[in-house]
Amino acid sequence: MTNKERIEFLYKEDGIRNASFLDTLLHDDFILEWDSSEGKLLLQKSAIINLANELKQNYIDSFMEISHFIEQENQIVVKYNHKVTTIENPKEFFLIAKVVAIWEFEEDKIKKGYQISKPS
Template identity: 75%
Template sequence: MTNKAKIEFLYKEDGIRNVDFLSDLLHDDFILDWDSSQGNVKMYKSDIINLAKELKNNYVDSIMEISHIIEEKNTIVVKYNHKATTIENPKEIVLIAKFVVIWEFEGDKIKKGYQISKPN
């Protein structure tokens, strides 16, 4: 699977909540630099695995609507909206946040990420 195909799986096939997929995709030295409404956060591989578990437990469905995906050498940029259905209201799709993320690969694993998000 190409790196772009891995990123497409991450978002389009609910790989963001798949612990096994993420464990294989993320480099052991992975770091995500995330600017959000809460400020700047640094997340490591274990943090992302824990976030995947939280997303799996808290949302019935998790939908990523990609509007842009650009690949250049070992870098992939994705712009997307994250929508979900909650356990309390599984019939209503709610926009959680809007994201832009830059993924840097080392070989076939994501080594670094730079993400900006804005809540709905």
């Protein structure tokens, strides 16, 4: 699987809520610098896997509406809208965040990420 295919699976096949996929995708020394509504966060691999489990528990379905996908050398940039369905309303997707992420690969795994998100 190429780096592009890995990122496509992450977003298009709901890999963002798949803890076992994330465990294979993320480097053991992975770090995410995330500028969120809560301020700047630094998250390691274990925190991302915990977040994936939380997303899976809290939402019935998750969908990434990708508007930009750019690959250059060992980096991939993705801009997307994150939409979910809830237990209360499983038939309607609603926007929870607008996100831009930059992923850096090393040895076929994501070693570092930079993300900016804005809640909807």
